Amino acid sequence: MSEGKLVLDGLHKTYPGLPVLDGVAFDVAPGEFVSVIGPSGCGKSTLFDVIAGLERPDAGRVIVDGEDTTGRVEPFAYMPQRDLLFPWRTVLDNTTLGLEVAGMSKKAARERARPLFAPFGLAGFETARPHELSGGMRQRAALLRTVVQDRAVLLLDEPFGALDSLTRTDMQTWLEGVRAGYGWTVLLITHDIREAVFLSDRVVVLAPRPTYVQQEVLVDLPRPRTVEMITSARFAAVEEELLAALRGSGLRGSGRKPPRAD
Structure with a gap:
């Protein structure tokens, strides 16, 4: 298996009369676990379809280990919400x-x-x-x-969303434990902020549609993660930072994108 470095280079996608992706750009390092959160309907599933090669972007590239893989499915293993x-x-x-x-x-x-x-x-x-x-x-x-x-990159689209609360917590704890032994590169879509904090090295926050990366939040918590960490002050601080980002941090409705680093 290749290293699994994923680069999203300015992805744009518009359906007739409906702009969805507006220059989405971020990286996932080999072995990193990154979650994607954002308002409902912002384009998270469309983004995954573009990454996985199920849809082609209007502009921008998907790059895996330095190779342009836009429109290709081979580098990715995709797990949808339903087990199928x-x-x-x-x-x-x-x-x-x-x-x-x-x-x-x-x-x-x-x-x-x-x-x-x-x-x-x-x-x-x-x-x-x-x-x-x-x-x-x-x-x-x-x-x-x-x-x-x-495959180089695992794409997990709300894999635990249909489970009851207790089973979902058990699955999150199990995934946190098992992934450490395999070094997977993982990109996860979730609506659950606590799940994103518990599992991730970094969380990408998307803006409302047409979406772009509004903020990236580092989850600076030690591994292995345990259920007991959820009640810690450090865990709560990351949750609050993500909640503030989802509320827009003053950017939503302003008509302006956050400044990009040069």
Whole structure:
């Protein structure tokens, strides 16, 4: 797998009568976990579609490890909000689906996926069907299906949004623990500020549509993160900074973009 440095270089996207992306630009370093938050309808999902090569931008580039990958899907593994597990396939065969679509034989795909079942908390469920799994286990299976493709960058679009509060917290804690051992480069869309703080090295705050990067907030908290940290003053301070950014910090409605660093 390549290093996974992602650069978004001034992405613009307009649909007929609807400008959505207005020069979105930021970087994600190899092994970094970056979350994207912003007002509802600001264009987060459109941004992910452009990054993942599902939509082409009107202007700007997506660059991975120095190579222009605009409009290409190969560098990315994309996990949507719904797990999209096929009920007629076993859990193992669901996790290998992306590899099979890419041309790998079923036997080779299974051999690659099996070693991940234990660290993903799914050992013993290889031959189960999706309906036999809890909500958290289904999401772990969906994430396994994503990471087993061994792509440079993981794109996670509200992966825990459909889970109940307790299961969501458990999944956040599990993801925080497991990602440290793999060095994934991750870009996460979330509406949950606390989730963004808990999981991220940095949080990108998007402005209302047509969107641009309004602010980037460094999450200067030690790893591994624990649930107990959520009640700390440092955690609360980052949350408050993000809330202030979402409120616009005086920029929303001003008609002006924040100054860019030269």
